[in-house]
Amino acid sequence: MSADNPRTALARPTLAMLPRVSDNLSFLYADIVRIVQTDTGVCAETETDSGHIQRVYLPTASLGCLLLGPGTSITQPALATFLRHGTTVVTSGSGGILHYGAWQPSEKSTFWLQHQVAAYADEARRLEVARAMYEMRFEETPPAGVPVGQLRRLEGNRMQKLYRNLSTKYKLQPFRRNYDPGAWDRQNPINKAYGAANAALYGVVHTVIAHLGCSPALGFVHHGKQHSFVYDVADLYKAETTVPLAFSLHASDFPERDARYRLRTHYRLYRLIPRMVRDIQYLLAPEDAEEEDEAEGQWRVVELWDPDGGGSVGGGVNYGGGDAARAVPASELDVPEGGH
Amino acid sequence: MVVITTTAVPAHVRGALSRWMVEPSTGVYVGTMSARVRDELWAAVSASVGDGAAVCLCPADNEQGFDVRTAGERRREVVDWEGMMLVQMNPLASAEVEMERQVPEGW
Numbered sequence: 001m002s003a004d005n006p007r008t009a010l011a012r013p014t015l016a017m018l019p020r021v022s023d024n025l026s027f028l029y030a031d032i033v034r035i036v037q038t039d040t041g042v043c044a045e046t047e048t049d050s051g052h053i054q055r056v057y058l059p060t061a062s063l064g065c066l067l068l069g070p071g072t073s074i075t076q077p078a079l080a081t082f083l084r085h086g087t088t089v090v091t092s093g094s095g096g097i098l099h100y101g102a103w104q105p106s107e108k109s110t111f112w113l114q115h116q117v118a119a120y121a122d123e124a125r126r127l128e129v130a131r132a133m134y135e136m137r138f139e140e141t142p143p144a145g146v147p148v149g150q151l152r153r154l155e156g157n158r159m160q161k162l163y164r165n166l167s168t169k170y171k172l173q174p175f176r177r178n179y180d181p182g183a184w185d186r187q188n189p190i191n192k193a194y195g196a197a198n199a200a201l202y203g204v205v206h207t208v209i210a211h212l213g214c215s216p217a218l219g220f221v222h223h224g225k226q227h228s229f230v231y232d233v234a235d236l237y238k239a240e241t242t243v244p245l246a247f248s249l250h251a252s253d254f255p256e257r258d259a260r261y262r263l264r265t266h267y268r269l270y271r272l273i274p275r276m277v278r279d280i281q282y283l284l285a286p287e288d289a290e291e292e293d294e295a296e297g298q299w300r301v302v303e304l305w306d307p308d309g310g311g312s313v314g315g316g317v318n319y320g321g322g323d324a325a326r327a328v329p330a331s332e333l334d335v336p337e338g339g340h
Numbered sequence: 341m342v343v344i345t346t347t348a349v350p351a352h353v354r355g356a357l358s359r360w361m362v363e364p365s366t367g368v369y370v371g372t373m374s375a376r377v378r379d380e381l382w383a384a385v386s387a388s389v390g391d392g393a394a395v396c397l398c399p400a401d402n403e404q405g406f407d408v409r410t411a412g413e414r415r416r417e418v419v420d421w422e423g424m425m426l427v428q429m430n431p432l433a434s435a436e437v438e439m440e441r442q443v444p445e446g447w
Contacts, residue, residue: 028424043429052431056419059426264403264423 012084028063029092029200029260032071037078061085064273065207067092067200079103088210090203101226104210112212115284116229120218129220129283136236136279162239166247175247189255194246196256198234200263201242202227205234208276214284233280237272342378342398344369344385347414349392353385386411 033044035058043055058066060081065088068074074089082089083105091100119125127148134151135141138158142151163175178191209216209229219228221235245262249255306313344357346367354367360381361371373381375398382396386409393412400407404425408418419428 028421030421048431050431054431055429056421056426057429261423 028058028065029067029069030072031069035068035072035074035078037075037081042078042081060087063087064211065090065203067203069093086211088207090206092199092203102206102210102216110213112214112281112284116214116218119284120220126220132283133221133232133236136283137239159239159243162243166244170247170250172247172250188250189252190246190250193249193252193255193259194242197242197245197259197263198238200260201234201237202230204273205230205276208273208280209233212277212280214280220283233276236279237276241272341370341372342396344382344394344396346385346389346394347392347412349385349389349394349412353388353392353394357381357385382409 030044033046033056035042035044038055041057042060043057046054046056048054063082063085066082068089068091070093079089083103086105088102088104090102093100119129130148131142131151134148134155137155142154163177167173167175172190175190177194178187206216206227214229216230217226217228219225219230219232222228222231225231241263242259245259246255249258249262252258304313304315342361344361346354346357346369354363357363357369360373360377361369363369378396378398385394385396389412391412393410393414395411396409398407398409399405403423408425410416410418415430415432417428417430419426
């Protein structure tokens, strides 16, 4: 292994050196900076009025998600460093409101993706997952055999009731959710805070989904968008996180900034990220939900599909010649680890 | 655990710190103490750094798990990016920049 060389180990960290998603710092929002790789690390540069460069070093390996706002630029070596350290890099709009897309690290197991695809492709399993998602949001079990359309209506009523209760609590006008990005600046603080908080929540959900190696596109309740699964998972937590938070900022002068600021403490308070990991695992494969560690151990190993055997056989093995006993696993060959 | 690092502080400050903490490397002090003792000690140290600088690191109940306190002016400055503590390297003063630029013309 190249990890024998300490210098290489620092440049290309081993799996044990990278924090698990639940230990990660949740997200960092960058705005109007140039993110570059220097000789020693990754830093965000800004130019002062006097033309000098100010640098802020970024903890790439302990960051779960980097939100790039407008006015940022990032160099290829800096982006490569983020991806090598397993950080999801998200491009977002002003104030983190919109979520345009993300880059994900390539060294991920497909264990949970396989479960997701299997559940998505089977109509009966998909219905089960969608029902389980509604159940999580209701925090109670809806009557058996209720069609999804009815669950959707119940959920809509429940959100309206939540908006109404919170409006009464803060003595406000009845709340109307406004998504119109064209009229963003004229909206009330609640809508602004809600938009900013949701965008941040999507970023974190996206990070968790990316960390598990799942597809953000294959949703169970939502359908037909590249981020359907992100919306599915984020919806599980909105009623207890972003909605009350947005209403509590109804008189804020900087609702978007305050929303992100408070969310950071909330993520810690509710330990939301580990819960997201557990919930996604439970939804996709209730029986395998404890297997994350085993799945992580296989990260850098490729397997080959074998429909006759236990599902897969070891990769990096030459199966030619029909004598499996003589096959040499790649780990014993002197194979350079990746191009560098 | 509390870590205090010092740069160019008066000798009596270093002497005082060594009475509470051990110094495994020059200017680096480490020890365990209650939050109350730490705050008293840090208040005394930060008030007497003179032209030097000192940094105090201690566990805290925030997302990063620690808190950074600084005393004295240096190029490094702790900045708060919407709740995340990061360190900003401020540009050198113009005299120092001139010294760095003393590279032969056309090099």
